[in-house]
Amino acid sequence: MTRVQLIGILATLCLFMALYFVFSYAKVEATMLEVQKIFYFHVSSAFTVFIAFGVTCLFSILYLIKRKDRYDMIAVASAELGIVFCTIVLLTGPIWARYAWNTWWNWEARLTSTLILWLMYIAYFILRSALAEETKRVYSAVLGIIAYLNVPIVYFSVEIWQGNLHPSTDTKMNLHPTMVKAWMISWLALSVLYVFLLVLRYQTERLKSQLETIQYQQMEKT
Amino acid sequence: MILLQATQITKRFAHRMVLNGVDLDVQAGEVVAIFGPNGAGKTTLIKILSTLVKPTSGAFQIAGIDAIANPLRVRSSLGVVAHEPFAYLEWSPYENLKFFGRLYGVDALEERIADLLADVELTPFAHEPVRIFSRGMTQRFMIAKALIHDPTLLLFDEPFSGLDVAAKQFVLKLIQQERARGKGLILTTHDTELGYHAASRFLFLLDGQIEPVAEKAEIELTELSRQYEQRLKK
């Protein structure tokens, strides 16, 4: 059994544990009742998005300083995972919205900013695929940093743009201790899952680069 | 005086080694001709030596300054003529020279421009946009642009390609002139005859590696051509 498989099994176990805590352990919330349970994975995913894009930014900076291909691979892998978690936030958000406000999309602040974030990093990948091989890594690193600098500004301005529809501060205060615990465990589970997928994605990137090297070597010969 | 010293320069594009351990040095008053077929890495080498492209590994100094760590500092002692004009073709030679001269911080710029344009025989066209120039005229303009700040080391990438006989002779003359002024010069070409006339030392660049050949005093043109043909066949 490889180390990656071990992390994978750990991630799966953590996820099932989180599910147990969410559905059986945590008390049902008073106003939103069972639908509130979407919140555990929805918000945890949103946090993981920040971590993922943060890792992209960090390794982009490291790449610009050290110029190791490894760092670029980690940055790209993490950006892609950020998009995956972003997609989850964007899909579960409307489900919540549909129940709570009877509409699929209502320009609620944090959902809107997540959408902008999602578009930003989709653009990161579109641009990356169009760049020439020599400049690709440096340029996407620059973009990775600029995009992340944008994150707080986007969140802040969207927050002002739209008053708070989101169950933010006041409901959080009323969370039952069991809910807090379930939420922490969900977040932990998603973090472990993030690490696992990051390793998998990074491996894929390395395999791709190995394959390209061999292909070029063979082309040289002929 | 050593103007340029390069050791073990390598350049990898993605997965392809273009340059594989290039050693090179140029003294003042020396013209080094680098012969090589298309795709041998001549243009890449010139781009690296002109600090426009970073090498994958290796080191080189220009006038004693580490050019990889301080590319901005060494650029003022470089004059580069490449395939592309490196200039704004909507502008006239005069406007280009004035703009680049100012950026370099050239003193007595107006006189310098007048002298240079006279040197390359472009005075009558000083105020025409470069875009309408013939290949030969553009090449002369490019050489003038490379010389505007009186650099000590000149890097010419295929300076004769696409020129007619008269223009080739003209460029040859300019090269000799600059050499007489104590400049160092590297030129790349695949034409052994022109290279022989222009240079004082010869090198081959094959498969990303430099092979020293000879000083001009040691070798005849026919022998040089024969050796080059032979190396190409291998």
Add this chain to the structure above:
Amino acid sequence: MKGFRQIIWLIRKDLALQFRTKDTLILIFVFSILVVLIFSFAFGPIFPDDPEDRAKLAASVLWTAFSFAGIITLNRSFDLERANGAIQGVRLTGVDPSNFYLSKVISTLVFLTMLELIVTPIALQFLEVLDVLPAIVQERLLLTLLKLIGVLAIGTLGFCAVGVIVSGISTSTHGKESLLSVVLLPLIFPVIMAGAKCSVSLLTTGGLEGNFWISILVVYSLVFLASAYLLFEFVIEG
């Protein structure tokens, strides 16, 4: 000091080249007018009566027109540098990449602000905004217009701060210049949002009292001017 003079010469170069051919100027002028016309046809001839709705319409038209005109300008500007390796010529003079960045931001800003000066009054007239402005704004019409163009200029500064570095990257992809809009628009979302809100506030109250959107514009511009100033070296030098 030398760096400062170099910036001035680089800006003069940009403006001189843009005015030499004039095609970019004409292009973005016609483009902006067309955007205004399309909105006018879509909403007109009867525009919303409420002054605030009318102001919102005007703000959205102006910011749409100027964002896309800005994208066209940036693409053109960097095409000019990449064509014939002109930018390599500039690099060879030993100009600090950060100074090159600043010159590009300023020249693009000057260029777009000129466009805004011309197009804003025309757009406001076409959308019949001037007639419905509240009395408080009517009294100080000229001042309000100047303030509006000031806000547009600050927004454009933020736009250029990010736009110059992103177009420096995107123009290296030959033939895929349209990528710039996809990459740039999400990044400048705060600018467009804040700029539009400021414009609405100006057109309805004549001022920006109690409006923090202007501070978002300023903060955004400063954050990205500073970070792109540092990062631009990697775009130019690789």
Add this chain to the structure above:
Amino acid sequence: MHKSLWITVLIIFVVFFGLFIRSQVPVIITQDEVFAAIDDAIAETKAQVDKTEVEQVVNKALEKLEARQKKRLKFLVSAYFIIWLIFILYALWLGQTQDQLRKRLDQLEAGR
């Protein structure tokens, strides 16, 4: 990673998730229990009420509550199902890409 492994994870998820949801639905409240409870309540409060009417109202109320809960659970289930589907599809896709890359790498290595 094997495809079958991920599909197993998905199936286990669906089964467990179904059990969790099942355990939350109060369908265990039967008619008899309702009658008994109403009898007890009337006896305790000694109120003068029409027993059958109360029974009807209580049953109606229970039905309504159950319907609402079913709606809520539908939302909940779809949300978590989407989350798991995305994770598993992404992991599957990654695994498949890796397998293909490894296969081609082996082919190339063997060809040398």
